[in-house]
Amino acid sequence: MDILVLIGRILFSALFLGSAVGHLTQTKAMAGYASSKGVPQAFAATLVSGVVIAAGGLMVLLGIWADLGALLLAIFLVPTAILMHAFWKETDAQARQGEMVQFQKDIALAGAAIMLFALISFAGDELGLTITGPLFDIS
Template sequence: MRYNLFGQGNDVVLLISRILLATLFVLFGWAKITGFSGTVGYMEHVGAPVPMLSAIIAVVMELVVGILIVVGFYTRPLAVLLALYTIATALVGHHFWNETGMEQMENMINFYKNVSIAGGLLALAVTGPGKFSIDRK
């Protein structure tokens, strides 16, 4: 038997979870698209492959997929895809193992935040979006 901690509130908790998980992506995706030339420059700075294409992928993944997660559209596969993207960005953008001092600590924190966010996205992929979603309509 499955334990239901929140009773009927599980769907509300899943909605809140989707909003909380996607907020970071939507905010930063919006910043990336509105400052696109700066995004391309950042991609060059961190050594992302094909900076222009990397910037486009970042905007799509963060802004578009983030919004789709919030509304609960193709939630399970997109949560897995966004988790993989989040791990990839941790590896490309937060390579703390090559740094020292405060820079190392800041990038280590951001690396493991990405890992934790990916874990939340994978949990969402397993549980599904709940009834307050396009997927459930």
């Protein structure tokens, strides 16, 4: 089972690490987009969210307090879904559909991150192929 969880951690974290690179290397452009969506202090929010998803993604990938990393990703995903993909505000049908897909993707990933948090926190030190054990114990 350890190898399957490792493969899952690699596949799961790849999305967030790629996104973090974008947040941290194209901050001005991404902040402009966030600002157009009504995100307050968009430049700072883009930088902070980039750091959060980089940290969370690396923690999950490397197995360093991976439960905390998964929790950080969930905490990032829910507000992002609501603030950045508010499909209910769109008047154009095609734009509404696109935003709905992105909203649902973020919510589904948040659910997966919460499940990963629970799995790692519950498994404790029994989960192999990690650098550290979990930070939380929910057993």
